[in-house]
Amino acid sequence: MRKDLGVLTAVFPMPVLMVASYDEAGTPDVMNAAWGMICDYDKIALFLAEDHQTTRNILNRKAFTVALADKAHVEEADFAGIVSAAAMPDKFARSGLKETKSTFVDAPVIEEFPVCMECELAEVIDTPNMYAVVGKIVNVNAREDALDENGKIDITKMQVLTFDPFKAGYYVTGPQAGEAWRSGKVLMEKEDKE
């Protein structure tokens, strides 16, 4: 039996994206965004409100970074989503996070977060159904302890946060349940047997 629940933002999991930017004076800011996703092999779309300081910074500096938040920094990650830089001018300093300027784009790389996409502003999409800031990913950097022995990002080496929109919880990832392009092969093979 299924129940109708009305209109909900029913995507799960959502990522916990830390969007970092500089304002006109070079002051770093970071915000927490769940509504963002890869939209092409080298692009990321962020669905941010137009009136965020982050949005203004991105339009101004033509660049931003997007990092994945981890459990060790859940307080900092959530704080970045509660407070606006307008309401608390020392927001970034207060977070305790450390940043250095990206060598690729005009935006901060936050040391604490394990994986960071460095993006140039590619386009702002503004239609009746979508306001999106689209970034071209020009590099990804990661903490060495987030990499496996072959230098690949290994999500089992960090505790990346997941956002639950139904009850506003942050979760970490649990056990592996399958492999893409492999788990379904049993149903391909079914064909051959019949």
Place this chain on the structure above:
Amino acid sequence: MRKDLGVLTAVFPMPVLMVASYDEAGTPDVMNAAWGMICDYDKIALFLAEDHQTTRNILNRKAFTVALADKAHVEEADFAGIVSAAAMPDKFARSGLKETKSTFVDAPVIEEFPVCMECELAEVIDTPNMYAVVGKIVNVNAREDALDENGKIDITKMQVLTFDPFKAGYYVTGPQAGEAWRSGKVLMEKEDKE
């Protein structure tokens, strides 16, 4: 120490979205898509290739559904991502999934998946940086066993799949790590003490 890794689609977690649609003849199809996200309170954007059968179906029928895949159906979910309806005309039947037509939109609701968004096609966005099918969510339905005692979707009652783009793994969700708009309050209060 951080390492530069080049251009990667470095969002984690990604959802495992089951996009279901009917073709012109009313034959159901389902595909597996990781690149999709809520883009407004009643909208979802799917970044699908234009040449997918699903994309053609959505443009034609002006509707689709998006369900969350769970661990109990990891084989079916992955199969939907491996096989095209063009290559295997009985793809849906072979998956073993059961569907009924949505009462809200002209698209299939798959019984097995715990949560399903029923969407009308709102817009196709086609720019140099994004090809997106945007749906207006007109209803969400869920299996009763995915709801808590108050009738709210409870992600701890299902094992929703998560996609790892770095190594193509499917994972389930682990323990809760915090609460949005609460975990960061400790850093707000820091202000008052200083």
